[in-house]
Amino acid sequence: MSITLKALLKSPWVFHLSTGSCNNCDIEILDCLTPRFDVERFGMLLAGSIRHADVLLVTGSANRKCIPRIKQVYQQMPKPCVVVAIGECSLSRGMFIHSYNCPLPVDKIIPVDVYIPGCPPKPEAIIAGVVKLIEKLSAKPEKK
Amino acid sequence: MIYLIYLIIFGFFLTALIGLFASWVDRKVTARVQYRVGPPVLQPLIDLVKLLGKETMVPKGASKFSFLAAPLLGLGSVILVSTILWFNCLNPQRTFIGDIIVVVYLLVLPSLSIIIGGFASANPLASIGSSREMKLVLSYELPFLLAILVPVIQGGFTLRLGEILTYQVQNGVILGSWSGFLAFLVILMCVQAKLALVPFDIPEAETEIVGGPLIEYSGTPLAVYKLMKNMLLFVLPFFIMILFMGGFRLSGAHWINGILKYLGLVALITVIRNTNPRVRIDQAMRFFWGPMTILAMMAVFLALKGL
Numbered sequence: 001m002s003i004t005l006k007a008l009l010k011s012p013w014v015f016h017l018s019t020g021s022c023n024n025c026d027i028e029i030l031d032c033l034t035p036r037f038d039v040e041r042f043g044m045l046l047a048g049s050i051r052h053a054d055v056l057l058v059t060g061s062a063n064r065k066c067i068p069r070i071k072q073v074y075q076q077m078p079k080p081c082v083v084v085a086i087g088e089c090s091l092s093r094g095m096f097i098h099s100y101n102c103p104l105p106v107d108k109i110i111p112v113d114v115y116i117p118g119c120p121p122k123p124e125a126i127i128a129g130v131v132k133l134i135e136k137l138s139a140k141p142e143k144k
Numbered sequence: 145m146i147y148l149i150y151l152i153i154f155g156f157f158l159t160a161l162i163g164l165f166a167s168w169v170d171r172k173v174t175a176r177v178q179y180r181v182g183p184p185v186l187q188p189l190i191d192l193v194k195l196l197g198k199e200t201m202v203p204k205g206a207s208k209f210s211f212l213a214a215p216l217l218g219l220g221s222v223i224l225v226s227t228i229l230w231f232n233c234l235n236p237q238r239t240f241i242g243d244i245i246v247v248v249y250l251l252v253l254p255s256l257s258i259i260i261g262g263f264a265s266a267n268p269l270a271s272i273g274s275s276r277e278m279k280l281v282l283s284y285e286l287p288f289l290l291a292i293l294v295p296v297i298q299g300g301f302t303l304r305l306g307e308i309l310t311y312q313v314q315n316g317v318i319l320g321s322w323s324g325f326l327a328f329l330v331i332l333m334c335v336q337a338k339l340a341l342v343p344f345d346i347p348e349a350e351t352e353i354v355g356g357p358l359i360e361y362s363g364t365p366l367a368v369y370k371l372m373k374n375m376l377l378f379v380l381p382f383f384i385m386i387l388f389m390g391g392f393r394l395s396g397a398h399w400i401n402g403i404l405k406y407l408g409l410v411a412l413i414t415v416i417r418n419t420n421p422r423v424r425i426d427q428a429m430r431f432f433w434g435p436m437t438i439l440a441m442m443a444v445f446l447a448l449k450g451l
Contacts, residue, residue, distance in 0.1 A: 004197025010190045038180040040171070043187050048354035051201060051362035054194070078199040078362040 011043035015053030021060025155227030163374035195367035215368035218257030236306035262357025273356020277347035290440035323446035
């Protein structure tokens with residue numbers, strides 16, 4: 001494993017992108033930063049700008065207005081990077097699956113590395129998902 | 145030749161190491177204040193290595209040269225300042241007249257580099273951040289200079305850091321006198337603003353203008369900025385230590401004393417940062433040009449009276 005990938009796994013800075021979610025997933029993400037879960041001990045920080053981020057957390061059912069924005073944000077992210085889809089809506093559009101406004105799930109728009117199901121997922125589930133992501137990346141030396 | 149060794153070993157490597165450690169202390173103390181565990185010791189270094197391995201993006205419409213050169217300008221000036229300070233601390237006799245003026249000038253350059261980088265990155269939020277940084281520089285420089293006058297006057301109207309240090313070796317630290325104490329309070333606030341930490345983190349306000357001037361930076365230039373900020377977290381408290389607290393001496397048990405002084409200053413800065421809300425730019429300006437300038441002028445008068 002190269003040293004930059006190792007460093008990336010030890011300090012993933014997270015940017016979170018809400019594509020029309022009901023805010024529950026976003027609140028659960030913020031819960032991970034609170035004293036009870038404290039993901040900063042793994043080096044994770046919430047980045048304000050997409051240029052600083054290594055991990056893109058996508059929540060919400062990607063609606064028509066959001067699809068070009070998701071692509072744009074993904075292109076703006078500097079490149080050894082990872083995409084995590086959080087919550088039922090971004091995985092499979094959830095209850096909006098028959099909606100006229102949600103044509104595609106997130107993984108048809110940008111490549112997604114980890115799926116964290118739940119409506120909303122617990123902070124424990126989010127941390128478990130990130131652990132799985134780290135295991136996956138450490139096993140595979142090549143990353144896009 | 146000896147200057148080159150000082151530049152590389154003390155100016156860059158030692159300062160960077162201590163700066164990274166200080167930024168870990170800062171993050172850990174912040175975490176403990178908030179009842180969290182906090183990051184491991186190597187975290188700032190890991191962040192730096194990670195940023196060096198990432199892609200560097202130059203936004204469309206940005207001025208490429210100034211966008212990429214601005215971080216180097218800031219880092220270079222910080223390295224120069226720390227070289228001068230270390231040289232003063234280790235051989236106080238062999239310095240040049242007016243180095244305190246050079247240090248004050250060079251300490252403006254990091255802020256200037258952030259302003260240039262922000263304006264060069266063609267982002268409206270970065271421009272807002274840069275213009276706020278400019279106003280902040282204008283507001284804190286006046287009390288900063290007045291507070292620096294106090295050690296200059298007490299050291300017998302000298303413009304050499306070495307003479308201020310030898311004065312403190314003979315007559316006790318400047319912080320112990322009334323004028324020194326007032327000036328120390330003022331310069332602590334100014335350093336807080338120079339480091340852009342919380343009561344005065346108006347240019348970078350993460351929750352408001354998402355990182356301000358640094359918003360478009362990624363990869364290596366961002367790593368250079370982070371390193372510059374971490375090194376400033378060493379250089380500015382070190383400057384305060386030299387001016388007011390007798391500096392850092394290697395002889396005998398003085399080096400433990402020096403480390404304790406430095407860690408105490410960093411902890412003080414961190415606690416100030418954690419127990420205060422962010423002020424607005426007009427409030428910061430009023431604060432620095434009003435109470436802080438008056439306090440600094442009082443300190444200067446007391447120093448002239450010899451108190």
